[in-house]
Amino acid sequence: MALNIYDSADRHYVVGNHFNxxxxxxxxxxxLREKYSFPFGDAEMVQITFSGISIVYGDILMKENHxxxxxxxxxxxxxxxxxxxxxxxxxxxxxxxKLNIKANQHNIIYTPDFDGTADFNPNSRHKFFEVHFQRERxxxxxxxxxxxxxxxxxxxxxDCPVEISEEHLPISLAMHSCINDIMNxxxxxxxxxxxxxxxxxxxLAMQAQAFEIAAKAVKKPxxxxxxxxERIHYAKAYLLENASQPPSLTELAKIAxxxxxxxxxxxxxxxxxxxxxxxxxxxxxxxxxxxxxTRMDIKNISDDLGYSSVQHFNKAFSKKFGVxxxxxx
Numbered sequence: 001m002a003l004n005i006y007d008s009a010d011r012h013y014v015v016g017n018h019f020n021x022x023x024x025x026x027x028x029x030x031x032l033r034e035k036y037s038f039p040f041g042d043a044e045m046v047q048i049t050f051s052g053i054s055i056v057y058g059d060i061l062m063k064e065n066h067x068x069x070x071x072x073x074x075x076x077x078x079x080x081x082x083x084x085x086x087x088x089x090x091x092x093x094x095x096x097x098k099l100n101i102k103a104n105q106h107n108i109i110y111t112p113d114f115d116g117t118a119d120f121n122p123n124s125r126h127k128f129f130e131v132h133f134q135r136e137r138x139x140x141x142x143x144x145x146x147x148x149x150x151x152x153x154x155x156x157x158x159d160c161p162v163e164i165s166e167e168h169l170p171i172s173l174a175m176h177s178c179i180n181d182i183m184n185x186x187x188x189x190x191x192x193x194x195x196x197x198x199x200x201x202x203x204l205a206m207q208a209q210a211f212e213i214a215a216k217a218v219k220k221p222x223x224x225x226x227x228x229x230e231r232i233h234y235a236k237a238y239l240l241e242n243a244s245q246p247p248s249l250t251e252l253a254k255i256a257x258x259x260x261x262x263x264x265x266x267x268x269x270x271x272x273x274x275x276x277x278x279x280x281x282x283x284x285x286x287x288x289x290x291x292x293x294t295r296m297d298i299k300n301i302s303d304d305l306g307y308s309s310v311q312h313f314n315k316a317f318s319k320k321f322g323v324x325x326x327x328x329x
Contacts, residue, residue, distance in 0.1 A: 004070040005040065015043060021230050027051050040064040046183075050193055053200050057183060058127070062086075065122040068071045071114040077132035079109045080203055082171055086126030092116040095161045105168035106175065108207055110135075110156040118206050129179050129199045141204065148215055149208055159175060169210050170271060180289065210291040211274075215228060221265040231258040232266045239275065243283055244306030249275060284320045287313070291329050298325050 027138035235256035303312035
């Protein structure tokens, strides 16, 4: 994936690398890690290609808030987009479509060509993660699936720019965990190829399920005001910052400045989990990451995450992942 970028002085830069269909279809994993420093911003990017799939992720520090971007003659791909931090507004002049990208949200997008603008908050970081499936590969994977995916596949085979949903959805902890597994993959050779293929398909399945559930939801939203949404996001952030010694639900509601009922219902609505179900998933996902560091023993991990005992930690971990912490290590 290569982007032609023009800054406020109309200077031209190329970010990323062009891959044609032949290179994208090579069975072996090809990985490029690059750093860029331009007047409009600094970036670190990783591009991985294999068997009709490419993975692109990066961290960009924006110094300008308005850029002109063009992308043409790239392979036809369907993009699984995850905005990990930051965000912006992408305006495609070719389709007259505007994409409002926000932190911790995801979507599935098909945009054959792009010629338009991107607006970001200046002096802010934008972290993103994308998986690109060749168009035909995506259609094969989603064949005989749900009506939502069939309609989406029909649009992309007709070369119509489209998002699977006008509304972006929150990135779940399971998606974050899968993304983290991909970015920290330690396998090599054929095992790396199999691992990355399976994880990319897993991400697609989780996204498809999330959009299916959202499409069927007809309940009136509990969280209507921007203030209530901000307070619930604050409650989540506070909860995770104090994961080892979490407040009670009543205490958390007071800290967030919202009533307990609205906190419970709104948290479930926004994050598709209960308050303490979300906390448990977060702690166990964090534990899985920490287990890769052999310098930390299992008791220390259990204590740091606030479990009452190693036995309690082992039981919770085994229930979620189907394997004990010791076997993961």
